[in-house]
Ligand SMILES: Nc1ncnc2c1ncn2[C@@H]1O[C@H](COP(=O)(O)OP(=O)(O)OP(=O)(O)O)[C@@H](O)[C@H]1O
């Protein structure tokens with residue numbers, strides 16, 4: 001049974017009808033006292049609660065009832081219904097343990113969607129023993145192709161992903177750069193019922209505030225001066241499927257409001273066309289920033305934060321799971337062996353150990369690049385630590401004072417040369433002609449060395 005708490009009889013009636021038609025038995029009450037009595041006597045599966053009761057419009061009654069319900073039944077999911085104007089209240093409610101909030105006027109479809117999601121999430125949490133599944137068991141249940149690793153922290157993430165994938169819950173993926181956030185976002189989609197629908201990735205870090213609406217919502221020809229043709233927005237492209245909002249921490253405050261509105265109402269308007277359009281979409285966000293901290297600093301909207309983080313997945317850094325490094329290296333080498341048709345290719349045990357000890361701040365992406373470069377540049381079939389050392393971006397010179405040469409025995413001439421090239425590149429902001437001149441090389445000779453050491457550069 002779903003419990004509806006609202007002092008407005010019209011709301012009670014329409015919600016009651018909606019739930020009944022959707023196959024959920026429901027009970028309606030008008031006061032916090034009655035609500036609390038029912039929660040104690042016949043615990044419902046979910047509570048749908050209005051925040052404002054007639055005598056008091058501050059929402060305090062609602063917050064108080066929420067606190068009491070949570071005390072009696074901590075696991076019982078509560079969805080708050082608030083006016084659009086009182087979103088701060090909703091945020092307070094989320095902090096106090098509400099599962100979700102819905103703003104008035106609600107859309108029947110999205111409200112039902114939210115209810116389904118919350119119910120299935122709740123059932124997932126209470127039914128499964130989270131410690132039980134091994135990697136092999138996980139692979140039997142879900143599709144985690146291409147995601148390598150057995151570390152307990154990673155398995156925890158995969159378990160979560162598997163469980164929430166089938167719901168429509170929004171997922172926030174946090175993790176340092178290169179930890180596999182995009183891979184996890186894809187896994188959520190591939191394990192969901194939307195898997196045959198589009199998965200649209202948007203890098204919010206790459207969209208300027210002035211273009212946000214036109215990129216995301218699309219525009220009609222003539223909507224503004226530069227709108228020469230119609231443009232389909234990313235939301236429309238993703239409709240029916242999943243939208244992956246990458247680098248959400250980079251979004252400026254004005255775009256954050258616009259995004260909140262769509263996620264909230266699941267409707268949007270194409271620029272130059274005032275007809276609102278409905279969206280049926282799963283939202284996954286990722287960031288390598290600490291959003292909670294950004295909220296405290298006033299750089300990220302709190303209401304948007306709660307809108308996107310119904311489920312939060314934190315990816316461990318590679319240094320927290322060094323046992324996975326050999327598996328990952330193996331996986332990358334398997335790929336290279338096939339791609340370059342080099343059946344004898346392998347990584348020696350000493351090299352494996354050496355790799356496990358490196359800090360790898362760029363995480364899995366850095367490891368992958370390192371392996372690829374070492375394989376390509378060395379040309380050998382069995383790679384040793386020295387083949388990786390030569391490719392390693394981290395500069396051992398940093399231990400020396402600027403202007404001093406490193407201690408003998410700490411560095412090879414090749415490493416020294418590579419380091420000097422990197423520094424000169426940085427000094428001249430990548431200007432190849434000036435770098436070549438400063439190093440006393442021809443441009444051709446510099447290019448050969450850049451390739452030899454796999455130093456990234458902008459081709460001129
Ligand atoms: N568990 C894993 N197993 C195999 N490959 C992985 C794994 N995690 C990440 N990778 C690979 O590492 C690279 C980086 O992963 P991904 O792009 O998902 O990271 P990210 O967290 O989104 O990074 P960024 O923050 O820089 O955008 C990709 O090539 C991806 O295929």
Ligand SMILES: [Mg+2]
Pocket residue numbers: 181182246
């Ligand atoms: Mg990424």
